[in-house]
Amino acid sequence: MSPTKRLSALLAAILAVTGAQCLEIENTSEGRLPAMGFNSWNCFYEDINEEKFLTAAREIVDLGLRDLGYTYVNIDDGWSDKKVWRDKDNRIAVDYRKFPDGIKGLADKVHGMGLKLGIYSDRGTKTCASYPGSMDYEEIDAKTFADWGIDYLKYDNCFFPKEEQDEHPWAPEWWSPMQDFNDIKSGPAPAGYNYSTSRSAERYRIMRDALKKQDRVIQFGMCNWGHAHVERWGNETGQSWRIWGDIRPTWTGNKDFITWGIMPILNHALFYLDYTNFWGHGDMDMLEVGNGLTDAEDRSHFALWAILKSPLLIGTPLDKISPAALETLKNKELIAFNQDPVFGGPARPYKWGINPDWTWNQTHPAEYYSGNSTLGLHVFMLNTLSHATLKRVDFFEVPGLDPTKQYTVHDMWTGKDLGVFSKFFATAVDSHDIACLRFNEYNGDQNSAPQRRSTHQVGGPKSKEDL
Numbered sequence: 458m459s460p461t462k463r464l465s466a467l468l469a470a471i472l473a474v475t476g477a478q479c480l481e482i483e484n485t486s487e488g489r490l491p492a493m494g495f496n497s498w499n500c501f502y503e504d505i506n507e508e509k510f511l512t513a514a515r516e517i518v519d520l521g522l523r524d525l526g527y528t529y530v531n532i533d534d535g536w537s538d539k540k541v542w543r544d545k546d547n548r549i550a551v552d553y554r555k556f557p558d559g560i561k562g563l564a565d566k567v568h569g570m571g572l573k574l575g576i577y578s579d580r581g582t583k584t585c586a587s588y589p590g591s592m593d594y595e596e597i598d599a600k601t602f603a604d605w606g607i608d609y610l611k612y613d614n615c616f617f618p619k620e621e622q623d624e625h626p627w628a629p630e631w632w633s634p635m636q637d638f639n640d641i642k643s644g645p646a647p648a649g650y651n652y653s654t655s656r657s658a659e660r661y662r663i664m665r666d667a668l669k670k671q672d673r674v675i676q677f678g679m680c681n682w683g684h685a686h687v688e689r690w691g692n693e694t695g696q697s698w699r700i701w702g703d704i705r706p707t708w709t710g711n712k713d714f715i716t717w718g719i720m721p722i723l724n725h726a727l728f729y730l731d732y733t734n735f736w737g738h739g740d741m742d743m744l745e746v747g748n749g750l751t752d753a754e755d756r757s758h759f760a761l762w763a764i765l766k767s768p769l770l771i772g773t774p775l776d777k778i779s780p781a782a783l784e785t786l787k788n789k790e791l792i793a794f795n796q797d798p799v800f801g802g803p804a805r806p807y808k809w810g811i812n813p814d815w816t817w818n819q820t821h822p823a824e825y826y827s828g829n830s831t832l833g834l835h836v837f838m839l840n841t842l843s844h845a846t847l848k849r850v851d852f853f854e855v856p857g858l859d860p861t862k863q864y865t866v867h868d869m870w871t872g873k874d875l876g877v878f879s880k881f882f883a884t885a886v887d888s889h890d891i892a893c894l895r896f897n898e899y900n901g902d903q904n905s906a907p908q909r910r911s912t913h914q915v916g917g918p919k920s921k922e923d924l
């Protein structure tokens with residue numbers, strides 16, 4: 458089968474699958490919208506201690522991030538004691554050199570600031586950094602986390618024994634038009650195979666059920682890197698699921714097919730948007746804003762994660778953050794889109810731009826997106842090129858825009874209206890930057906709109922309707 462036919466067949470199979478029932482947490486709205494907060498891994502790895510989390514919590518409050526919705530302070534890998542492993546009651550032992558007051562003591566302090574505390578574990582025998590995992594201790598660990606006052610669990614996917622491997626493994630990195638699926642040693646899954654019966658799904662459900670038994674609400678973020686087609690069963694298992702491998706602060710490329718730049722992750726996410734909505738979110742991984750991308754790349758990275766309704770978990774030291782990175786993270790309009798109470802689905806590409814629609818490309822994925830919020834219809838235009846370029850919104854192309862009507866165009870970065878436009882709007886977009894716009898139908902007096910114009914003055918006509 459040719460690469461093109463393989464990709465077409467795979468796309469058809471994905472589009473034929475319907476999303477699973479969403480998992481609501483009873484008697485609370487927690488998890489209905491994407492989680493927002495801070496996670497330690499991208500800035501500290503396993504070099505963590507209580508003071509670093511207290512510093513992050515204080516900065517979230519002092520910088521005004523808590524008021525914008527950033528409420529979780531999440532401990533990642535490295536908090537437990539590798540030497541002790543588990544105590545006499547089989548509870549994971551805390552490394553008291555790092556956390557002298559224990560995790561409960563830290564939780565009490567974080568809660569006292571009006572924030573929530575998250576923690577990390579793994580569905581295998583060890584975590585990815587070789588600390589104790591939760592396999593076969595799910596009930597004990599869920600109870601321990603609840604007793605400590607934990608509000609969020611990130612649950613990873615490392616170090617599980619051979620008998621825990623899936624009969625028909627699947628990883629998103631294998632999806633490429635150049636990948637011959639017959640080369641996979643285990644062989645392709647049979648037609649109609651239900652990945653929710655996989656061992657991966659069963660193991661994540663064990664922890665889900667253990668968390669549900671607790672008298673405390675603990676949001677469940679599954680980090681299995683998109684394996685076993687988690688998007689097909691993730692909705693009924695947790696509030697978010699990782700769609701791909703780990704993120705790294707680069708625009709493109711990957712390192713050893715384990716950590717990936719912004720564009721490869723975006724490229725993959727575009728083919729799985731049907732599964733994200735209220736109570737269930739495809740997680741594109743933690744934010745790298747402030748960790749070495751350019752300011753323009755930071756803006757695009759944040760905007761794309763926000764509009765695709767991914768969790769927004771900051772991964773840079775907040776006491777050292779640059780003004781530009783902080784301004785990006787504090788963009789109220791993109792946060793409002795991500796956290797919209799009425800429209801739970803993500804923005805969607807209405808055309809690719811550089812490539813034909815539905816092209817798999819890890820350097821130039823889709824560039825043109827639209828989506829609704831309670832404030833109006835939004836259009837987002839990404840520039841994947843290495844130079845500035847003119848980008849243009851043609852009203853007849855955008856779902857929800859009427860080319861016979863006029864619209865007030867609003868810039869979501871500056872918070873300013875740009876004027877009233879007919880038929881199209883065009884603007885220059887810098888390399889690796891993104892235009893974020895809102896369109897509201899103009900119904901005012903034509904004689905009282907001094908900024909009104911029939912077409913934008915930049916760029917020529919694209920179609921006969923513009924002539």
